[in-house]
Amino acid sequence: MSRAFQRFVIFAEMRTGSNLLEATLNSVSRVTCYGEAFNPYMIGWPDKDHLKGVSKSERDDNPLRLLRALWDKPNHLPGFRYFHDHEPRVFNAIMNDCTCAKIILTRNQIDSFVSTALARQTNQWKLNESETPVSSTVHFDANAFQQVFAEVEAFQHHLMRRLQETGQTAFWLSYRDLRDADVMTGLLHWLGRTDVERVEPAKDQVPQNPQELSDKVINFSEMEEELARFPRFSPRRLPSAESRQDLVSSARVTIEAGNGLIYTPIHGTPIEKVTSWLRTAGPLTKHFDQSTLLKWKREHPGHRSFTVLRHPLLRIWTAFKDLLNADSTKLRQIIRNTQSVTLPSDLALAEMDNDDLAETFASFLRFLQLYQKHTTPLPSNPSWESQSKILARLCQTGNIDYIFREANLSHDLPWIANLANTQNHPYTIKPTAIPRAIDKPHLHRMSRILYAPDYIQFGFQENPNEGQGKLQRSHATAKNRLPATTKTLPVQLPSTQSTKNNKDQNVILIHIGTQKTGSSSIQHFLRENHDILAGEGINFVSASRPWIDHNQVARELRDWKGETPLLDGVIKEIDQSDKTVNIVSGEMFFHPEVGRRLASRMPAEQKAKVKILAYLRRPDHLMESLYKQRAKTGAVRANASAYLENNRWECDYKQILDGYADGFGKDNIIVRPYSRKLLRDGDVVTDFIQSVGLPSKLEFKRSKPEDNPTFSAAISDLMGFCVRNTPLQSRDLNEFIAKLDWEHLKLNGDVYTREERLLLMKDLEGDLKEITSDYCPQLRDVFNYGDLKRNDAGVVAVSEEIMDSQKQAGRAVIRAMWELMKKDGK
Numbered sequence: 001m002s003r004a005f006q007r008f009v010i011f012a013e014m015r016t017g018s019n020l021l022e023a024t025l026n027s028v029s030r031v032t033c034y035g036e037a038f039n040p041y042m043i044g045w046p047d048k049d050h051l052k053g054v055s056k057s058e059r060d061d062n063p064l065r066l067l068r069a070l071w072d073k074p075n076h077l078p079g080f081r082y083f084h085d086h087e088p089r090v091f092n093a094i095m096n097d098c099t100c101a102k103i104i105l106t107r108n109q110i111d112s113f114v115s116t117a118l119a120r121q122t123n124q125w126k127l128n129e130s131e132t133p134v135s136s137t138v139h140f141d142a143n144a145f146q147q148v149f150a151e152v153e154a155f156q157h158h159l160m161r162r163l164q165e166t167g168q169t170a171f172w173l174s175y176r177d178l179r180d181a182d183v184m185t186g187l188l189h190w191l192g193r194t195d196v197e198r199v200e201p202a203k204d205q206v207p208q209n210p211q212e213l214s215d216k217v218i219n220f221s222e223m224e225e226e227l228a229r230f231p232r233f234s235p236r237r238l239p240s241a242e243s244r245q246d247l248v249s250s251a252r253v254t255i256e257a258g259n260g261l262i263y264t265p266i267h268g269t270p271i272e273k274v275t276s277w278l279r280t281a282g283p284l285t286k287h288f289d290q291s292t293l294l295k296w297k298r299e300h301p302g303h304r305s306f307t308v309l310r311h312p313l314l315r316i317w318t319a320f321k322d323l324l325n326a327d328s329t330k331l332r333q334i335i336r337n338t339q340s341v342t343l344p345s346d347l348a349l350a351e352m353d354n355d356d357l358a359e360t361f362a363s364f365l366r367f368l369q370l371y372q373k374h375t376t377p378l379p380s381n382p383s384w385e386s387q388s389k390i391l392a393r394l395c396q397t398g399n400i401d402y403i404f405r406e407a408n409l410s411h412d413l414p415w416i417a418n419l420a421n422t423q424n425h426p427y428t429i430k431p432t433a434i435p436r437a438i439d440k441p442h443l444h445r446m447s448r449i450l451y452a453p454d455y456i457q458f459g460f461q462e463n464p465n466e467g468q469g470k471l472q473r474s475h476a477t478a479k480n481r482l483p484a485t486t487k488t489l490p491v492q493l494p495s496t497q498s499t500k501n502n503k504d505q506n507v508i509l510i511h512i513g514t515q516k517t518g519s520s521s522i523q524h525f526l527r528e529n530h531d532i533l534a535g536e537g538i539n540f541v542s543a544s545r546p547w548i549d550h551n552q553v554a555r556e557l558r559d560w561k562g563e564t565p566l567l568d569g570v571i572k573e574i575d576q577s578d579k580t581v582n583i584v585s586g587e588m589f590f591h592p593e594v595g596r597r598l599a600s601r602m603p604a605e606q607k608a609k610v611k612i613l614a615y616l617r618r619p620d621h622l623m624e625s626l627y628k629q630r631a632k633t634g635a636v637r638a639n640a641s642a643y644l645e646n647n648r649w650e651c652d653y654k655q656i657l658d659g660y661a662d663g664f665g666k667d668n669i670i671v672r673p674y675s676r677k678l679l680r681d682g683d684v685v686t687d688f689i690q691s692v693g694l695p696s697k698l699e700f701k702r703s704k705p706e707d708n709p710t711f712s713a714a715i716s717d718l719m720g721f722c723v724r725n726t727p728l729q730s731r732d733l734n735e736f737i738a739k740l741d742w743e744h745l746k747l748n749g750d751v752y753t754r755e756e757r758l759l760l761m762k763d764l765e766g767d768l769k770e771i772t773s774d775y776c777p778q779l780r781d782v783f784n785y786g787d788l789k790r791n792d793a794g795v796v797a798v799s800e801e802i803m804d805s806q807k808q809a810g811r812a813v814i815r816a817m818w819e820l821m822k823k824d825g826k
Contacts, residue, residue, distance in 0.1 A: 005192050007071050008033075008079035008101040009094050011159060011170075013152055015115035016107040017178045018081045019126055023202035024184055028193065030076050037070060037080035038063060038087035040378055041330045044080075063087045067094075077191060084155035085379040095162040101191055102168065104159070107175035109152065110227065113145050114138060114216055118209055126205060133208055137216055140223040146287070252288050252305075257281040258422035259302030266390050267382040268315040269308050270406055273429050277413055280425040293398065304420040306402040307394070308409065309387050310432075311460055312451035317438055319383040320364050324349055334378070341367050354437035361438055365446045369562050372450070388453040403458070407431045434463070445603065449562060452600035456662050462604040506580055508610045509692065510598075512660070513587030514650075516625040517615035517674040518684030523548035523585050525685045528701040536694060537580035543569035554588035557597045564601050574606060581692065590614065592655050599663025610668060612660045613691060615684065616771070617674040618782055619651035619764055620757040625710055626650060627751050632716040633730040634723030640713065640751045644760070651760070654767035657775070671775035673782040709738050712747035714802070714809035722813060728820055736816040744808040750797035754788060757796075761785045 010033065012018035022033040034051060035044035042048065043056040043066075050056070052069035059066040067090050070078050079101075082094070094100055119125050122134040163170055171190050177183040184199040214220045253263045255278050263278060265271040278284060288296065297303060310318070323332060329346065336343040342363040344352065352360065368384055382390060394400065404412040413427040444462045448455050455462070513519050526533065526540040527548045533540060544553045544566040553566045574582045589598070599607060627643050630636045636643050649655065660669055672687060673679070680687040685702070711719075715737065723730045737745065752760075761783075772779040787795045797805075 004099060005077070005101040006099040007097075008077065008103055008191060010079065010081045010103045010105055011083075012081055012105040013083050013107075013112060015112045015119065016105050017175045018105055020178050020202055020205050021103075021105060021173070022081060023205060024178070024199065025079070025188075027202055028188060028196055028199060031188075031191075031193070032073070032076065032078050034070055034078065034080040036083070036086065037066060038082060038090055040085070040087060040334050059087075063090045064093060077193065084152055088379055095159075095166060095168075098166065098168060102159075102163065102170040103173065103187070104156075104170045105173045105175075105178075106156075109149055110145070110213070110223075111175070113148060114140070114213060115209055118216065124208065126208075137218050140217050140219050140226070142223070142226040145226075252286075252293060253278065254285045254288075254296060255282045255422070256285070256300075258417075259304070259420045260296070260300035261416065261420050261422060262297075262303060262305035264305065264307040264394055264400055266307055266309065266387055266394075267385075268318050269310040269387075270409075270429075270432065274308055274409070274413070277425065277427050277429075281417065281422050302420065304402070304416055305398075305400050306404055306412075306416055307391065307400050308404045308406060309454075309458055310406045311434070312387070312454045313438065313444060313447040314406075314432055314434055315387070316365070316368070316384070316447060316451070317361065317435065319381075320361055322383065323364070331378075335364075335367065357437045358440055358443065362443060362446065365443070365450060368450055386451050386454050388457050405458070405460075439463070441603070445601075448600055452596065455600065456596055506577075506582065506609055508574060508606060509581055509583045509613060510589065510610060511583065511585040511613045511688075512589035512594075513614065514590045514616060514622065514653075514674075515587040516622060516629065517587075517617055519585070519587040519615075520548065521685050522688050525688070525700065525702065526583060526585065528703060532698065532700060533694075534579065536698070538692070538694070539573075539577050539579035539582045541570055541573050541577075541582055541584050543573040548585075549588075550584050550586040551588040552586075553584070554586045554591070554594060557594045557601075558588070558591055560593065560597055567598070567601055571602060571606060575603075583692075590650075590656055592649055592652070592659055595656065595659030595661075595663045599660075607664065610664050612664060612669045613672070613688075614657070614669070615672050615674040616653055616779060616782065618761075618785065619653070619768075620752065620760050620785070620788075622651050623647075623760070624748070624751040628710055628713060628716040630720075631713070632711065632719040632723075632734065634720040636720070638717035638720070641756070644752065644756065648760075651764065652767070653764075653771055657771065666774060669775060671771065671779065673776060673778045675782050678778050678781060709734075709746060710748075711737065711745055712805035712809060713750045714806040715745060715812060718809050718813040722817060726817065726821075728817060732820055733813070733816050736820060737812050740812055740815070742808055742812060744801070744804045745812060747797055747801060747805045749795055750802050750805060754791060754796045758785070758788050761788060 010018055010021060012021075022035065025031050025033045036042065037044050037051060038059070040060075043054075043059055044051040051059075051066065052072075054066045054069050070080060082091075094102075117138040118136055121138060122136050124134050171187055173183070173187070179201045181198060181200050184201055185196070188196050188199050209216055213223075217223055253265065253275060255261050258281075261278065261281075263274060265274070275284060285296075323335070332343055332346065335341045342360050343349075344356075344360075371378060371381075371384060391400075391403070402412070402416060404416075409429075409431065410427050414425070417423070417425065448462055454460060511519070511522065530540050541550070544550055546552065550570065553564075553570060556564050556566045570584060588594075595612075602610070623644055626647070627636070627640050630643070631638065631640075657669060657671070670691065672691060674684065676682045680690050689700075719730060719733050719737075722728050722733060768779070768783040772783065
């Protein structure tokens with residue numbers, strides 16, 4: 001296969017000789033290497049603020065713009081250098097471009113690490129023949145080396161994997177190859193420049209630190225000992241497929257005492273405190289690869305493994321303090337200059353008071369929202385990732401027996417030591433408290449939004465400084481008020497006056513539908529009887545409710561962007577309410593992601609009062625009704641099978657209820673059957689009134705809501721066609737056809753075949769049984785599909801009925817169109 005490279009990228013790292021390679025390539029006509037074009041701290045080269053007409057700020061806003069500009073050089077071979085911590089948003093564009101040659105330059109990582117440390121110390125990054133080298137020595141930091149080693153190797157494995165996935169090969173170079181004219185010539189020929197007979201390496205750059213490592217490293221003996229315990233380190237090796245899992249294994253720490261303990265640290269947690277405790281039991285062993293870790297486990301039967309989590313707000317505060325330290329100068333610069341974080345100058349950092357720190361920290365949290373969406377030029381930083389995400393990666397390389405929280409280490413660490421027959425040393429270090437500077441409600445809320453998976457999966461309180469005892473007491477009280485079998489609201493509604501001073505007893509009821517289960521009737525009832533309900537201590541929340549429902553709030557949570565001003569309005573009204581029950585209602589809340597997102601946004605004190613109410617009907621009936629509703633409004637075209645395939649999640653009740661259970665607890669979910677024979681008095685509004693606990697003797701307004709009948713599939717499809725292709729509105733067509741007293745306008749069982757419905761119900765059967773067991777035994781009758789199994793008469797419309805409905809559909813819709821257009825004079 002002939003190569004047709006039009007451009008190139010040099011994948012390298014600091015102090016690997018990439019400057020020399022760039023100089024060699026730039027010495028060849030019609031070849032240009034544009035430096036480190038996507039270095040987050042500069043653009044191309046130091047002291048440059050533009051490259052190919054694109055400014056640094058413009059590149060940071062849209063890195064693909066610069067990439068296109070660099071490639072736009074006809075009859076030329078353009079390229080640039082790319083390191084593991086460069087702009088991540090262009091990586092896939094590079095890797096998916098098979099006309100872009102990939103050159104991979106590597107160097108012994110210990111040489112590269114020491115050379116980088118020397119360059120930082122002397123500020124001498126390149127050395128020409130006429131310049132004098134600055135002599136210096138450095139101290140080897142094993143932890144820093146391990147961190148850099150892991151990051152670089154992780155990137156190299158990712159790079160190799162993407163090459164494999166896209167069927168590409170790279171040209172591999174080592175540091176020593178750069179001064180070999182034969183290799184450089186081969187590189188240019190591989191790039192397609194066979195017109196170049198020979199390429200001589202650039203001669204204007206000389207090695208800066210040619211001395212032996214022992215002459216450059218102060219603690220050379222200590223470095224040798226550390227590297228000897230680092231089995232994965234090999235000065236010359238290239239990445240191999242077998243070592244991919246080793247990237248995480250190396251982080252583990254073990255002790256030999258007893259049956260042995262394995263500790264897996266997570267960035268930003270109290271690592272030093274835990275390792276100090278481990279040292280009291282014996283020496284530590286580090287730097288494992290997959291094979292040596294497995295060998296250690298075999299040699300230590302009865303061992304135990306654990307990791308430690310930290311409260312998300314405290315953990316990201318730790319990362320923020322690391323950002324403020326002296327070693328993060330360049331990172332502070334880019335965050336300050338390009339990410340709108342209100343960091344003061346480095347000289348002013350030490351002068352910030354608590355208010356300044358809180359304001360700057362809030363700005364940093366807002367930046368992290370963008371960072372998590374991969375819309376910044378900064379590479380991955382494990383200290384900014386969620387602990388749940390890191391833990392998922394760790395578990396890919398081996399199980400972790402126990403997950404501990406920092407707040408409970410004084411109990412948990414001695415306990416696991418005893419379990420592993422290790423000498424029981426007490427852990428006396430007090431857990432780190434949330435500092436006063438950031439112990440503020442808005443910062444707690446921002447942290448909860450940012451790290452919602454950690455709060456939900458690991459049960460972190462929004463404010464841990466409030467203590468665990470209060471939380472346990474409130475849970476016990478809640479259980480006493482609401483036995484799991486009752487599934488009604490745990491309140492005896494007192495008068496409004498008696499609740500004003502007892503807000504702890506308040507309940508927030510969120511009615512989540514589903515759709516086509518009488519939600520509109522319930523909402524009309526709540527709106528009509530707003531004043532009567534208020535007199536009984538019930539508030540139908542007005543905020544973010546333009547008419548009868550809160551579906552705008554639900555859509556805001558579905559279209560998740562982090563900020564939720566509509567929900568915030570609801571939260572504010574509830575916070576100021578003196579009513580016993582505050583009700584929010586919207587069938588659009590019935591969605592797989594909304595439950596967790598809603599829980600992540602609510603303050604802890606409100607979240608503890610939430611009860612979720614849902615009405616469920618048989619899934620095949622729901623999907624038929626939903627299809628007809630959306631078909632007649634023109635939202636979907638006439639293809640029922642495609643609708644079922646694309647929207648099946650709407651009847652995946654368990655997935656949706658699990659989301660709410662994760663966010664609010666299974667005991668706080670009330671599920672009622674939507675079936676006339678099972679609803680109280682056969683009426684969904686009456687059923688709702690009694691579920692809330694309202695006295696039945698009250699006289700409520702019950703005007704009939706707007707008629708929204710379920711027509712035949714044929715009428716629904718034709719109505720949708722009219723809505724999409726004429727000025728007529730679905731509401732007007734619906735109202736006109738509903739008044740026609742014709743046969744065959746309404747028909748059930750005419751959307752899906754018996755086979756389609758049987759397949760759907762069989763697939764959901766296990767989940768439906770679990771829902772019935774967990775929430776409401778009466779659902780057994782609702783979910784029973786024996787009629788489908790038996791093929792009872794009337795379950796599925798027969799062909800004659802469908803043909804009759806199609807004939808009537810055409811007549812009805814044409815009649816409605818004629819009358820409505822005549823009325824409007826169209």
